[in-house]
Every structure is written in C-alpha cells, then in structure tokens.
Amino acid sequence: MRHHRNVRPRTTAAVTAVVAALAATTLSVGTATAAPADRCSQAAPTRADNPYTTTHTVLSDAPLRKGPYRECDWLQTYPAQSTVEVRCFIVNDYGNTWSYVPGAGWVWDSHLSSNGSPHRCLF
Template structure:
C-alpha cells in the first residue's frame, strides 16, 4: 500500500495545516506511550491522495508508510493527542497492523471506539 508522496488535494488543506502545526512541537511517539488494541469493527476509506501512517498520533512521529486514496482500512481504536486531534490505529485488508493515521484523512473520521 505504500505509494510515493503526492501533493494533497485542496480539500485536505486544513488537515494538512493541523498536521504540519503538530510537526513543530516536541511529541511522544511509539506504542509504549500510545497503546492500542482491536476494539473497533469499523472501516473507512482514505480521502487524500496519499495519507501517511505514523508510529504515534502526531505528524511529527516517524512515517512508516502511506495509504493511497480510496483504499479501505480497518480500525482498531482512536486516541486524542495533546492538540485535541483524533488519530486511528489502522490495519490493512489482511489484518496486518499499519499504524496511526490522522482521522481527517478518513471518509468517516476514523474509529468510534477509544483505545
């Protein structure tokens, strides 16, 4: 599911601005600080051309891949980061864990069950 980075469409300008603002602050990433489990049975589709998947629920956390527009991802749960933004831990169609994705990049705003 990894695709080359592309410019985000105009509709994701606000979401990109929020994620970029998070990049400027010191953040905590990783599963030790942001534990998750498979609590949500939902799924959704990515709405931007290429949505980054991170090791933590911040744009500044390490990017481990990306998911292309229109791809269905499956939800484990969501968290609210220190900026008040929600992020969902996602899996692919084979059940493999992928990482955290910013909920504004999902057609239904992500998981409905908290971690």
C-alpha cells in the same frame, strides 16, 4: 545610608529568586512541549481492550505514522480511495483524533471517511 545597605541585599536576593523561578518555569514548559519522541511512543491499543474494527475509505493520501502526531516517523502512505481497517481512536495534545491501524500504526482521522473510528481507545 545604613538603612539603604540593608535593603539593597534583600532586594537583590528577592529579584534573584524571582528570576530563578521564572527561568525554571520557562525551562519546564519548553521541555514539556518539545518532546515528540515521548509522544511518538504511544502504546498500541490491545485487541482484548478494543475488540472492534471499522473499515474506512481514505479521502486523501494518508500517511501511517508510528504515533499519533505528524512529527512521528512515517511508515507508509495509504493512497486516496483505498480502504483501511482501524480499531479505535485517541485525541492527541493538539486536540486531533487519530485512529489505530491494527499491527501497523496511526492515521490522522481527517484523512478517513466518517472521521475514522467511532470507538475511543482503551488502555
């Protein structure tokens, strides 16, 4: 009996440590994926680092957003068949490319002819 009493507290302590580690991991993963506000504060690429612009036709109504994610605040919509000038593009966490409209915001490249800007943004 004495042997079992000594094993049980160690086992309980080990299980408690594993549960705590899993909980911490789950919380950190949840925090990383649920922070659209951070992702929507994407810095604007400067003209000095990105001196080019290209003009594209809007293929379907294209929402202009504050950041390169659908969750980011909507600013306006470019109607289909209009044209828009973009400076460069970035790839967001989902693997989608978004082009920067100078002085305005971000447009998802699937809405633009030639899939948006051919120039990767430099920061």
